[in-house]
Amino acid sequence: MPGKTIQIYLPDGDPKSVKQATITTDKIEILQIPRAMLSENKKILDFNGIYILVDSLKIEKPEIYIGKGNIKSRVSKHDKNKDFWNVIFAIKLNDNNGFNDAHNSYLEHYFIKKAVDLEMSTLVENKQIPKCPKLPNPAISDLQYYINTIEILLSTLGLKCFQIKETQSASVFICKDKYGNIGEGEYLEDGFMLYKGAKCSLELHKGTKSFPLRDTLIQDGTLKKSGDHYILQSNKIFSSVSSASSIVLGRRSNGWSEWKDADGETLDKLKR
Template sequence: MRPQTIQIYLPAGDPRGVRVAEITTRIVRVIEAPRSQLGEFVKTPEALQVGVYFLMGELSEAGLPRVYIGQSSSVGNRLAQHNQNKDFWNRVLVVISLTNSMTQTHALFLEWFAISEATKAGRYSLENGNTGARPHTPAPLEADCHEIHETAATLLATLGQPIFEPLTNAPTARGEKELFYCKGSGADGVGEYTTEGFVVLKGSQARLEIVAPLQDTARSRNREKLIEEGILVKQSESLIFTRDHLFGSPSTAASIIMGRSANGWDTWKAANGKTLDELKRQTVAPTA
């Protein structure tokens, strides 16, 4: 990570309307448009360019935002088609070149790489289905693509869509991670407290059954959706997390793991036995 200057331009002055984002020293631009204003975007010169696009939509059953990733030699025309035949999306983000130098070869590799990286990150529910085959790309163009992708990923995250950002925290300079543990009857969870909430790590074990008071509640329904989407899978006498999963709070994560109501601030503990509350909340003292 390094400091960067990002410019966001609002053509109509509306922060929820069309937004144009650039890193001031790069040639990549990301244009975001609500579906209701797609007609305005397709009339612009940028809509005639080669581009990679991201259709953003409503939440999946397990609460993950949905995305469809595509590319086109005339991105505006392709989006007009999707406006007719894809229902789930409500916003689109389009990656183009300021110098109009992106080719179809670039776009095909960027589409494949973006699907692969989004799948790896596990933040979004992909509507594409699978990554497909890696397209043949000459080495110089592939190097260009990695630079374009890096810039696009930063701009997408800045616009509120961290599609490629890891769920977990980066290791410290010594290669260490601050992990928290949640253990109980049939439960053995491992997770990280992050800037966005609490991430339960792949391989964590959740109790198979939930207690009666938790049945027919929002948390039990959330648990069922995680099972339906394959994020929680039955294995022996427990449920296993098949991938890292972000929860909005430590308590929600603990309740899913334990199969009962739980105060995550006290339930999640570091290896030294200190609670999440002691290490993260009590250290923030009010000023005099």
């Protein structure tokens, strides 16, 4: 992929406030606005496009809502009747016409479907994937180009649930023990993806008194009890290889030595 120049403008100079992100050669602009600063910034949301409401506090698997229409009008309603979110990402096409209703419907369909497929976020109220409108091929080609830009900008702004991270290789690594706990996954640029279906320890091993991450995954349903194991319900990206192996084994562990390929070579030997 060729390099891209991303410009992030801070209207009031505060990195915790409003951000306007663009790729300098493209027409797409994304506005990131904290909910607490919505009232004084509604005027810049007076355009038709798609938007994503996000609970940005849930970094691992954020709660999101995807919508379309006049964003100023829509978000004013959501500010009154949706409690979960604390930031909005509003997506704008900077040309004479902007996105029309068909464009918005196509983009809404694409991003809801991708959120469902990737399982890296929790959709709030987007219970069904909307129908994809029929558009002429030139319009679809333009929208697919814009989608690539949108995903890059969202990831740059910290919303990474629409992009699978590039893996360092196609190698699948396995972590298992004598108790039947077993998981498979891939080493990523900045973490480890544990695959859906991993059989994780039902009990914490002696000496492991607390495991907050494990508790969170059980509480939010990512890990569900089935027989003698907790089963991972969706692919899960962990920030470290050791966090992933510890979830499988039910104890503190060194992922660099626990994860092994099909030949028994450790992740440490192959990647460090």
